[in-house]
Amino acid sequence: MAPPTSETLTAERILEVTEEVLRRHGPAKATVVDVARALGVSHGSVYRHFRTKAALREAVTKRWLDRTSQTLGRIAGTTDETPPEALRQWFGALFAAKRHKAGDDPELFATYTVLLADTSSVVEEHVLELVGQLTDIVGRGVREGDFVAVDGGAAATARALFDATNRFHDPAYAREWEQPGIEAEFTAVVDLVLRGLRP
Secondary structure, eight states: OOOOOSSOOOHHHHHHHHHHHHHHHOTTTOOHHHHHHHHTSOHHHHHHHSSSHHHHHHHHHHHHHHHHHHHHHHHHHOOSSOHHHHHHHHHHHHHHHHHHHHHHOHHHHHHHHHHHHHOHHHHHHHHHHHHHHHHHHHHHHHHTTSOOOOTTHHHHHHHHHHHHTGGGTOGGGGGGGGSTTHHHHHHHHHHHHHHHHOO
């Protein structure tokens, strides 16, 4: 065991180090003992914050997903842009965030792709949050006369938009995100979506 650390052990610090350990060892080999060793504490200290290895994995996955949803939430919550421009910016930011994660840190992205499969409730909550943000933009667009919603209202429209753009945010398509022409294809889909929402 590493020598005790003088730094106060917080849940956030544990999650930061867990991310480093996952990057180094991968999800199959990384253990709570590895995290504790990297922190210089006993594994019991980690378990005081996260009762199980599964809880720790869920928390680190949620933290990773929350980085994207927080950025997108700011776009969805602003009234500085028209709803069509906000929608374009929101999808652009989502695609950019996903590409950034996949391209700049492929080892960690691969790790999270595995973790996402194991933490389906965290992923479901994340998707619901993103669709909720889209619902806010669509709802404002309907109220301001920029958009027409499908049957089922703003929420059903938002879900359809999310599903229609799946190729540009679902990790299953990550290999396509660096292909030549992908940005033009993304723009074409968003243009088509926006045209379809016009009254």
